[in-house]
Amino acid sequence: MRGSFSPTKSLTVSQRQLFVTNALPYANGPIHLGHLVGYIQADIWVRFQRMRGNQVTYVCADDAHGTPIMLAAEKAGQPVEDYIRSIQAEHEATFAGFGVDFDHYHSTHSDENRELASAIYGKLKDAGHIAVREIEQAYDPERGMFLPDRYIKGECPRCGAEDQYGDNCENCGATYQPDELKNPRSVLSGAPPEWRPSEHYFFKLAELQDDIEDWLQGAILQVPVHAKLGEWLKPQEDGEEAGLKDWDISRDAPYFGFEIPGAPGKFFYVWLDAPIGYFASLKAYCDKAGLDFGSFIKADSAIEMYHFIGKDIVNFHGLFWPAMLKGAGLKQPDALHVNGYLTVNGAKMSKSRGTFIRGDSWLEHLPAETLRYYYATKLAGSVEDLDLNLEDYVARINSDLVGKYVNIASRCAGFISKRFDGKLGGTLDDEKLVDHFQRSGEDIEKLYDGRHFARAIREIMALADRANSYIAERQPWVIAKQEGADAELQAVCTTGIELFRQLSIMLKPVLPKLVSEVEAFLKIEPLTWANLQLALLNHNIAPFKPLMQRVEASQIEALTAASKTDLEASSDAAAATSKPENPKVEEPTDNTITFDDFAKVDLRIAR
Numbered sequence: 001m002r003g004s005f006s007p008t009k010s011l012t013v014s015q016r017q018l019f020v021t022n023a024l025p026y027a028n029g030p031i032h033l034g035h036l037v038g039y040i041q042a043d044i045w046v047r048f049q050r051m052r053g054n055q056v057t058y059v060c061a062d063d064a065h066g067t068p069i070m071l072a073a074e075k076a077g078q079p080v081e082d083y084i085r086s087i088q089a090e091h092e093a094t095f096a097g098f099g100v101d102f103d104h105y106h107s108t109h110s111d112e113n114r115e116l117a118s119a120i121y122g123k124l125k126d127a128g129h130i131a132v133r134e135i136e137q138a139y140d141p142e143r144g145m146f147l148p149d150r151y152i153k154g155e156c157p158r159c160g161a162e163d164q165y166g167d168n169c170e171n172c173g174a175t176y177q178p179d180e181l182k183n184p185r186s187v188l189s190g191a192p193p194e195w196r197p198s199e200h201y202f203f204k205l206a207e208l209q210d211d212i213e214d215w216l217q218g219a220i221l222q223v224p225v226h227a228k229l230g231e232w233l234k235p236q237e238d239g240e241e242a243g244l245k246d247w248d249i250s251r252d253a254p255y256f257g258f259e260i261p262g263a264p265g266k267f268f269y270v271w272l273d274a275p276i277g278y279f280a281s282l283k284a285y286c287d288k289a290g291l292d293f294g295s296f297i298k299a300d301s302a303i304e305m306y307h308f309i310g311k312d313i314v315n316f317h318g319l320f321w322p323a324m325l326k327g328a329g330l331k332q333p334d335a336l337h338v339n340g341y342l343t344v345n346g347a348k349m350s351k352s353r354g355t356f357i358r359g360d361s362w363l364e365h366l367p368a369e370t371l372r373y374y375y376a377t378k379l380a381g382s383v384e385d386l387d388l389n390l391e392d393y394v395a396r397i398n399s400d401l402v403g404k405y406v407n408i409a410s411r412c413a414g415f416i417s418k419r420f421d422g423k424l425g426g427t428l429d430d431e432k433l434v435d436h437f438q439r440s441g442e443d444i445e446k447l448y449d450g451r452h453f454a455r456a457i458r459e460i461m462a463l464a465d466r467a468n469s470y471i472a473e474r475q476p477w478v479i480a481k482q483e484g485a486d487a488e489l490q491a492v493c494t495t496g497i498e499l500f501r502q503l504s505i506m507l508k509p510v511l512p513k514l515v516s517e518v519e520a521f522l523k524i525e526p527l528t529w530a531n532l533q534l535a536l537l538n539h540n541i542a543p544f545k546p547l548m549q550r551v552e553a554s555q556i557e558a559l560t561a562a563s564k565t566d567l568e569a570s571s572d573a574a575a576a577t578s579k580p581e582n583p584k585v586e587e588p589t590d591n592t593i594t595f596d597d598f599a600k601v602d603l604r605i606a607r
Contacts, residue, residue: 016054016304019296020046021278022100023309024063024108027087028072031094031359033371034342034349037386040375041339041451042308043100048448048509051529057296059281060095061106061113062088065257066270067148071188073256080256084109094359098368099512104285108273113280114258117273121249122261123328124203131202131246138166138178138193140186146252147178147186147193154181201260202246203272208323209233209243215322220335224383225311229318247320275321278307301331308337311383337451340385354560355390365559369511370397370551373457376510381451390556398550400457401511404464405503406547409521411471412496413544415480415489424497425490426538433470434495434535437463437502441532444506453510460506467499497522498535505532517547 022042046058064084073083138147152166157180161171166178255267286293296303322332344355374393378386447456479489505527508515521542
C-alpha cells in the first residue's frame with residue numbers, strides 16, 4: 001500500500017576512535033597492482049568506518065632508509081634526499097589516483113621519526129633491553145662497506161648451485177650463513193668479501209617473549225597469522241632452545257638512516273625505524289591538525305590501532321613491533337589485517353606477458369575505481385592470494401556496475417526529468433521492497449566491518465538484481481503511455497531512484513568518486529550509512545547523465561602492451577617494498593612467495 005514511509009530501526013553505532021595505517025611502501029620504485037591490494041582494502045574499510053560516524057585517523061609514509069635506497073640514489077646520480085622525495089611524490093600521486101585518501105602521508109626520513117626512534121630506543125636501553133657485542137660480517141674491500149646477506153652471492157654449500165644469495169639457496173631451499181657460501185663475491189663489486197669484526201647493537205627479544213605471547217592472545221589476528229607467529233616462538237625441529245633470541249638493530253656506515261644516539265658510525269637498521277614511521281606520520285598530522293598525539297600512543301589509550309599489511313612482513317609487525325612498543329611503555333596494535341599477494345590471470349605477474357602492471361600504467365588506460373571494485377569482489381578478509389583475471393574483470397565491471405547498478409538510474413531518471421520536472425514523488429510504489437533494502441544494509445554493514453568485502457559485494461549485487469527485476473516487472477515505459485497514470489509512474493520511478501540511492505550508500509566505500517557523481521545527480525549532501533534510514537521523497541534531482549562507460553577489451557590490450565615496454569620500471573616496481581637487508585622475508589620479483597615460505601625465517605639467529 002502506498003503512503004508515508006516508515007524507516008527501519010536505526011543502524012547507528014557508538015562512535016569509535018580508530019588509528020589506521022598501511023604498510024609503508026619502500027622508496028626505491030613505483031607502486032604496482034600487487035602493492036595496491038592492501039592500500040585499497042584499507043581505504044575501503046576506513047571510508048566505511050567514517051560513513052558510520054566513527055573518527056578515523058588514517059596515515060602512511062614512504063619507508064626511505066636502508067642500503068638499497070642509498071645505492072639506487074647513487075645509480076641515479078642524485079643526492080639520496082632528492083631521490084626519496086621524487087619517489088614519494090610518485091607514490092602519493094598513484095595513491096591519490098586510486099582514491100586512497102590518507103589524512104597524512106609522510107616519510108620515515110623525517111625529524112619526527114628521528115625524534116621518536118631515538119626516544120623509543122632510549123626507553124628500551126634504559127629498561128635494559130639493549131645489548132652490545134662484537135660480530136663478524138662480510139665486508140666489501142673495494143666498496144668499503146659491510147654487506148647485507150643479499151649483496152653476497154656464491155655457490156650453495158649444500159647442492160653446489162651457482163649464483164645463490166648469502167642466506168638461502170633458491171635451487172634446493174637450504175638456509176645457511178653467508179660465510180658458508182663457496183666462492184662468495186660481492187654483488188656490488190664482484191670482489192671476494194672479507195670477514196671483519198664489528199660492534200653491533202641488539203634488542204633482547206627473549207626478555208619480552210612472554211609479553212609477545214600475551215599480546216598474541218589479545219590482538220585480533222587471522223587464524224593463519226596467529227598460527228604462523230606462534231611457530232616462531234616454538235623450538236625448531238633440530239632441538240634448539242625455544243623462543244626468540246636477540247635481534248640485530250644496527251648497521252655500519254655507510255648507511256642511509258638515523259645514527260644511533262651515542263654510537264658514532266652506527267645506524268638504526270631500517271626495520272627498527274620503519275614501523276615507528278607510523279607514529280611519526282601520526283605526529284606530523286596531529287601537529288598540523290591540533291590533535292593530542294600522546295593520547296593515541298599511550299599504553300592505556302582507548303583509540304584502536306590497526307595495521308593493514310602484506311603477509312611478507314608479518315614477523316616484524318607481529319613480533320618485533322609489539323615487543324618494541326611494550327618495552328617502551330607504549331600502546332600495542334589492536335589488530336593486524338593481513339592480505340595475500342596478487343596473481344594476474346592465475347599466474348605470477350609477468351613482464352613478458354605484460355601482467356606486471358604499474359599503478360600509473362593502469363591509471364593511463366582504465367578507470368581507477370573499476371580496480372577498487374574488482375579487488376573488493378575478491379577480498380574476503382583472509383591471507384589468501386588474490387587473482388586479477390583480466391577477462392573476468394571486463395565481464396564483471398560491465399555486468400555489475402554498468403549493466404546492473406548504473407542501469408537502475410538510467411531506466412527511471414528520464415521519466416522523472418521529462419514528466420515531473422525533475423521532482424521525485426511523495427510516495428513509494430513498493431515500501432516493502434525499500435524496507436527490505438534498508439534491512440539488508442544491516443547485514444552488509446557487518447560484512448564491511450569484518451572486511452568481508454567479497455560477501456558484501458555479492459549481497460549488494462543481489463539487491464541490484466532485485467531492483468532491476470522490480471523495474472522490469474512494473475515497466476514504467478508502459479505506464480508512461482497510459483492515460484491518467486502519472487501518479488503511478490512517478491511513484492514507480494521514485495522507488496527505482498530510491499533503490500539506486502540505497503545501493504549507492506552501500507557501494508560508496510568502494511566507489512567514492514562514482515558515488516560523488518551520484519550525489520551530484522541526486523542533489524544531496526554526501527551520503528552516510530545513517531542515510532539508509534529514510535527514503536528520498538519530494539526532492540528535485542538533476543537530469544541524468546551517463547555515469548560509467550563499458551570497459552573494452554582493447555583497453556586491456558593497450559595496458560598489457562604498455563606494461564611490456566617498460567621492463568626496467570617493472571623491475572624497480574617489484575622491489576618497491578622489499579628490503580634486501582632482511583632477504584628471508586623479502587618479496588621476490590615474481591611476487592609469488594607463499595605464506596609457508598616464512599617457515600624458513602629463523603628470527604633467533606642474530607645477524
